[in-house]
Amino acid sequence: MVGIAAWGAYAPRLRLSRKAVTEANAWVAPNLKAKGKGERSMANWDEDALTMAVEAARDALGPDDDRSHIASLYFASTTAPFADRLNAGIVSAALTLEKSITASDVTGSQRCGLTALGQALAAGGTALVAVGERRKARAVSAQELDFGDGAAAFVISDGPGAAEFLGRGSVTDDFVDHFRGDDGGFDYYWEERWIRDEGIVKLVPPAIRKALEVSGLSASDVDHFCFPSTFSGMAATVAKSVGIKPEAVRDNLAALMGEAGCAHGPIMLAHALEQAKAGEIILVAQFGQGAEALVFRATGEGTRPARGVTGSLADREVETNYLKFLTFNGLVDWEKGMRAEKDNKTALTTLYRNEDMILGLVGGRCRETGVIQFPRTRISVAPNNPAVDTQEPYKFAERRASILSYSADYLTFSMAPPNHYGMVVFEGGGRIMMDITDVSPGDVETGLPVRMVFRIKEVDEKRGFVRYFWKATPDRAAIAAQTAQAAE
Template structure:
């Protein structure tokens, strides 16, 4: 019964209008107007593969404080920000997982999302792990006026694998590794170089994917005609339907690849499609998910009785609903570092990070863990040796207290056009938490006029600053409007 016990997903709120992007580039690439339909997810300037991974992981794990049962983490990405720093370690710290866990970065191929899921399943099935958390996230950059710019999307998905996963049980698995180079990106390059579409489609996908589908079905002793849902990410129109027809999978089983609403989220997309399927599937359904990249992998799962209870608070469905159309193509270019722009003198400062301070205060900075006084119950951030409790400044009486999933509201705020910001005005203010505690912090995913005193907010793990001189990224938590809670409050008035 080893399988999925819980899952989650995340996509940025911004959605770049493909029509706006194609129109802006029509003078140089009129062929792109053929792709000017729908929208793609667009990361904010302070989002990357790590921040999206953390948000997907939070969605999968829920708000509970106890995460001690998770003893392994697999983070899959082809766009992780650090080449020689354990990216999975940053994710683990932000999710406040135990330090005694095994954390692994999985990368190097567009199928590494499904690879990570398979490795976690094998580890739990073999007794090498009690519970494994798998997260895949990608934030791919593409050249301006390219087809990839419109095809790509940003997003993440997460799955918790346990010995008795009640949401979906893994029945079969197939894999093949073959150095078929459909595209590549060298270590010193920023963008992918892709080969000719017909070659990739006919010689690559059409020949490498069917055998792994057959293998997954054969090991599970399941006929292709019994498959209820078939997930295969591809930017080639009709590719999944062609594979399904060749394998004997019913045409109605082919899942929407979310191309028109989300775009292709890289190595995470097979898992994003799987997450979306689980949100709509019924117990007993059979889900076949496959992914291509220097070979191929396929996994067959049977939906369990616990699937309804395991559905996440946000998931893919919630991410698709929480959207804001962005028609400013120039903003997309700025946020992705595709243009050189004048930032002004206020941006001219040294952003060197004190690594000693980061290490000593890792749980407070990356995990947003404060303190709660055992004697008075007073909650505070940051955690200090001396309690801030009135009339009782006790020493060394504080236990760790997690703020990241606490309900909060805006007490004071400012929209500042004078300070440097990637998305002016720069919003910041004092956030008050239910149960005690307040933090002065940035407010993100807002525009001028969006913020009000008393507005409900939630915490989001985001990029704080980039040290461009040394190539280091500093992360912290920011306040994001809780639009569902604010809408409910408005309706109740």
């Protein structure tokens, strides 16, 4: 017996207004006006598929520093930052998982998120599956409005957990509905009717029927049917073709965040787990060079995430600046000024030797004095006791923190000016000078509660290398709690 013990999800805070996009492009594409309803999730400039997957995984794992129970890691994405570097290795380092784990990247189709989840369930043991997606779309395209950015994660363990795994069905067929070359550019799509009638309608139902057969269930037993598609009514059509009752078809969240590619099936599954009652059957399927279908029975047990899909969708800020969206996605060649003219070459030897500090935000704690510091050094910074080689690793990423001092700088280069940075102090000790992200002018003040997020620090455009580090962002849950307490 195997199942999902815990789950998590992440959607970027920024939500691009579709109306703002269609109005900006009305002069050239008035036909897109019909798509100008709702909003889509929009990654900040310092977010990508990997950083979002890390956030979803942290939501699933919880704040406990001890993650030694994770034996394997699967990272799934079609938009991973590196084509030849183990992206799962970066995720593992950010989460401070054990070096002894097995880790793999799963990619190649829009169903790879469910494929990774199916592989983890088949392998057994305690595993972490993290799925993230940030797809680019050409300006003034339907995909620009349909797409969204997001991530989901699941902890797999022996036993039923929150959702007992019942069965899996797969269909593999090189049906090319769209493709993206190895240049990492834009997707090229074929005709919609062909994709719908010859692809989805013919390839998805066999995978669903197989999964139900393996599970010993009939289609009428399904209480929650999750099927992402940018085609309106597609999930209902598939459900009808296999006999799933109409009321089981779940909202695909298109109006709230768009479709997050290979992460969207897992996101819909995570959303269903938040709402399913004990004993209810959840079926999730996704199309992509065939189809993947997984069946679960909710138990009402397991570990619920602190945020999940519901919390991530609620934590939102509407963005109406279409030019900002184009800039963040590298679709505008803009003048960055002389201050941006520097070589961002990364010293790979230094990165490796300090991996836990840079990617895991691991500092040091002196065994003799208890003084906590970042970075960790051979000599302790303890006043009057500069002890040597007495520091043990100390993890900062899940610690509560607040802003001691800060600056909002328009003189230094920033992708989202002004450049916010400051001194962050942690409960229990330790302080780090770091960037502050997901804020606007006026949001930051002394004493502001913050939490740590794993983000892009810089991009070496000359060599194609992405450098990651941790940043501070307002802890809005803590701020809301403070406000409520003050009101009482």
